[in-house]
Amino acid sequence: MTSTTPTQPSPLHNSRSPSEPFDIVTTYHHLLSADPDLTMPVAAIESLVLALSSTPTLTISETLALLSTHVATLKSAIPNPISLSAGTDLFQRYLISSLQRPSSPDGDFESVRRHLLTNGRLFVERAKQAREEIANFGRHFVRDGKTVLTNGGSRVVGSLLQSAAEASAGSVRFRVIYVLDSDNLHACTAAEHEHRGRAKRLEAEGTATVAGLRKRGVPVATIPSSAVGYAMGEVDMVIVGAEGVVENGGIISRLGTYQMGLLAKSAGKPFYVVAESHKFVRLYPLSQFDLPIEQDVLRFVADETSGKSGKGVEFTDEAIDVEDGKAMKKNSIADSVDFTPPNLISGIITEGGVLTPSAVSEELIKIWF
Amino acid sequence: MARTVSMTPGLASFLRSLKNDPVEASIEHLISLLKRRQIHNSRPCAIATTQLLLQVVAEFKGKDSDILISRVRHVGQKLITAQPREMAVGNIVRRVLALIREVIEGDEVTEGSPISESPSSIQPLSTPREPSHHPGLPSSISTSSPLDHSGAGHPIDSSPHPSESSSEAISSVHRPVLTASHTSYSTAAPLATSLFGLFSRPETPSPASTPRGFQSPRHGDNPPVPIHQLKGLTITDLPKPVPDDFKADVLDGIREILDELDQVDDQIASYALDHIHSNEIILTHSSSTTVQKFLLTAAKKRKFTVLHVESFPNDHKNTRATMVTGRKNQGQAEEEEDVDDRFSPLTAAGITVVLIPDSAVFAIMSRVNKVILATHSVLANGGLLAAAGAHAITKAAKMHQTPVVVLSGVYKLSPVYALDLDELIEYGDPGKVVNYDDGEFVENVDVVNPLYDHVPPDLVDIYITNLGPHAPSYLYRIVQDHYRKEDITI
Incomplete structure (x- = not known):
């Protein structure tokens, strides 16, 4: 993980238009809420494009410094910056490596900058197009007579399944088991209510996907995540989305994905991940607790009464960097993610084809080194 | 014949x-x-x-x-x-x-x-x-x-x-x-294959489509090119002097x-000495010229034991012929111009060869040092199709932690992803299992004779192709090197 510590804004950063300072966090949130189809990495890229266009920079190092300031600000303001850091990393690497390419006729700074500024929408469109490409390709995985298990509110999975349903035009011959934990959300404490917005949205997306599938004639069963093991015998394949695909080929995805992977593995069912390649992130987690985010999942409470009010004695893992008192907001349980290691994953369906988990590192190495 | x-x-x-x-x-x-x-x-x-x-x-x-x-x-x-x-x-x-x-x-x-x-x-x-x-x-x-x-x-x-x-x-x-x-990686639009593809420059600004949704203020006047146009822009679409x-x-x-x-076969066999060591017990399956040549190359330098699984009922005749003559029994010997030592059996090289029935594989696996398999075709995810019985052998090998080596030419490596394994398995003549003369039996019992097995990638330890040894998880890369993405669906 690249540094998530907020650095001091550079003098150059401060010197620009004092009237209306550009707020990357607001921009990011605005972009995400304005377009429900936007993924977090792409929203981050888009925010950086807007940040660049709002600040005239003249030199390369000035631009890079500005970008890293904005990236640091953005990352520190978001409870789970893993996914968006895939986008910001990609953007920064692109800038650096296209400036480093000496042979390229477009290698000069001005041209690269202009390219990035003028084609921001193009990047967004491409990212959305990638989702459609994945759906078009991945729907071939959903064969007649198969039962697919999926979870979460992943838009890629939703469009893949809907594309598969549309392709079979009227005579749908596959079934879907959808893990929807709507009941569990009510169990969250008062402290988590502020995060309920996103969780609700994800839940709504899951419900919308289910409704969309049913409208297309696909038989869908919704189950709580506690029933995954029970249902596994009926399942032919598992397809999940991902927030981020990490360097070793594992994925970071909604809480509950890891156990689905474990169960699928033990039942010998293929476990496919659908993710656009801009979600590849340079991160090498070794275990669940190695993620550079704080999650409010394990809350040890000794006092029964205070536990209910959410003020219990908490033993949180302080090993993760919490610096200068400006601790990152914790990820609420509804927003929490887990890490599914690569040995549980049969294949990663990207817009570039089906990759084995070990191919992810190569793609990342291509842009980083 | x-x-x-x-x-x-x-x-x-x-x-x-x-x-x-x-x-x-x-x-x-x-x-x-x-x-x-x-x-x-x-x-x-x-x-x-x-x-x-x-x-x-x-x-x-x-x-x-x-x-x-x-x-x-x-x-x-x-x-x-x-x-x-x-x-x-x-x-x-x-x-x-x-x-x-x-x-x-x-x-x-x-x-x-x-x-x-x-x-x-x-x-x-x-x-x-x-x-x-x-x-x-x-x-x-x-x-x-x-x-x-x-x-x-x-x-x-x-x-x-x-x-x-x-x-x-x-x-x-x-x-x-x-x-x-x-050359493919160096010449064929490197940006398009990388994660940077997202940022690649539009070839020509096209007024074809205006994006929907949020429009960032500065560049509304420069509508981007939809990606499908860019993707289709392979070099062959451009007019050019050929x-x-x-x-x-x-x-x-x-x-x-x-x-x-x-x-x-020769190229694969050249890796034999890296994988077969003295006094090892090697288990192999079905009659494959590639495997025979591989073993024979090792036999020139080393002494080892070969357990040959006969792969009844589809290939056992060829397997036995291979053990005796070093080559398949396809009734074409009279046309071969020179029957030289290329087809000497392993026994002639001083190797102990033991024929075992398919049913004995698990029992004997505990004594085997290495399993060497031939293949019918290799799939891009590292799985393979091989003669029926291969799955049982690799499962037994997994059980005993015996390394499984698969020999395959690159030409067998398919870029097609195995979407439905049942479709890939071919079924052969049931008459090889039960004679059609046995009227009563044939009438009352369904006999199936699959020709191939699918072996999932996690049961294979290493592939040896004519390019060298590869881990199963690396095969996707060889696929990328040899085939173009646009040709995968023909």
Whole structure:
């Protein structure tokens, strides 16, 4: 993980238009809420494009410094910056490596900058197009007579399944088991209510996907995540989305994905991940607790009464960097993610084809080194 | 087996007729042979396809590479439809398509360095079906090449080189100049394959589509190009000067593929000493020339024991013949021009060979040091299709933590993702399991005889191809090197 510590804004950063300072966090949130189809990495890229266009920079190092300031600000303001850091990393690497390419006729700074500024929408469109490409390709995985298990509110999975349903035009011959934990959300404490917005949205997306599938004639069963093991015998394949695909080929995805992977593995069912390649992130987690985010999942409470009010004695893992008192907001349980290691994953369906988990590192190495 | 070879329709008769028949007739001929399973198994299919495509390209008269590509693709479609389970056919078609694209793009990038100059190790076939108007060929070689029609009856059995030259051949063409393998990454739009593809520049600003949704303030006046237009923009879509000799280069490349098919066993066998050590107990399965050659190469230096699983009921006769004579029993011996020590059995090299029935595999696995398997085709995810029984063997090997080594030429490596494994398994003649004479039995009992097994990638420890040893998880990369993404669905 690249540094998530907020650095001091550079003098150059401060010197620009004092009237209306550009707020990357607001921009990011605005972009995400304005377009429900936007993924977090792409929203981050888009925010950086807007940040660049709002600040005239003249030199390369000035631009890079500005970008890293904005990236640091953005990352520190978001409870789970893993996914968006895939986008910001990609953007920064692109800038650096296209400036480093000496042979390229477009290698000069001005041209690269202009390219990035003028084609921001193009990047967004491409990212959305990638989702459609994945759906078009991945729907071939959903064969007649198969039962697919999926979870979460992943838009890629939703469009893949809907594309598969549309392709079979009227005579749908596959079934879907959808893990929807709507009941569990009510169990969250008062402290988590502020995060309920996103969780609700994800839940709504899951419900919308289910409704969309049913409208297309696909038989869908919704189950709580506690029933995954029970249902596994009926399942032919598992397809999940991902927030981020990490360097070793594992994925970071909604809480509950890891156990689905474990169960699928033990039942010998293929476990496919659908993710656009801009979600590849340079991160090498070794275990669940190695993620550079704080999650409010394990809350040890000794006092029964205070536990209910959410003020219990908490033993949180302080090993993760919490610096200068400006601790990152914790990820609420509804927003929490887990890490599914690569040995549980049969294949990663990207817009570039089906990759084995070990191919992810190569793609990342291509842009980083 | 009883009939003389000249009468048996098969690879030999096809290759013989290929030089006389017009191309269209040859295409139909091969289709009917494939449909009737008169050409089957990966290598005969690969050789027949390559030779046919050589004719198709040689016969092609135009100057337009796009037409050639669509022509090859069309022929490929027909062949693949004829026998979709012989994946080698599709692999070769995709290789040739990638080759054509390579030649065209390569000529664009480096003008005046045609491929025909570079590989000195090419051994083109000096056969009468050579197009006479093709001047750039080195004109020599290969009275001994089994791929010319005199020896073409035994593509599986015959090794490409007389043994005295084989080691030299291995060293000189240890890694044959695969035109499709190295340059593709350097020339074919590197940005598009990388994660940076998201940021790649639009080729031409197109007013075709305005994006929906949030419009950032500065660039509303510059509508971006939708990605599908960019994706479709392969180099072949652009008008361009194609050099006159691109066909010659393509033909050379196809001959290189033939050459590779010719040498693949020797190249794989050259890795034998790295994997077989003294006094090991090796278990193998079914009659494969590749495995035999591999073991034989190791047997020249080392002593070990081979347990041969007989693979009843589809291949046991060939397996036994391999143990006795070192080659398959296909009734074609009379046509082989020279029966030399290339086909000596392992026992002649002083190796102890034990035949075991398929049912004994698990029992004996605890004593086995290494499992060496042949394959029918390899899938891009690292799984493979092999003769029925292979799955049981690899499962047993997993149970006992015995390493599983799979030998496969690159031509068997398919870019097709195994979406439905049931479709890939072919079922054979149940009469081999239960005789049709046994009327009462046949009437009351369903007999199935699958020819192949699917072995998932996690049961294989290492693949040895003619390019060297690879982990199963690395095979996707070899697929990327040899096939173009646009050709994967033909």
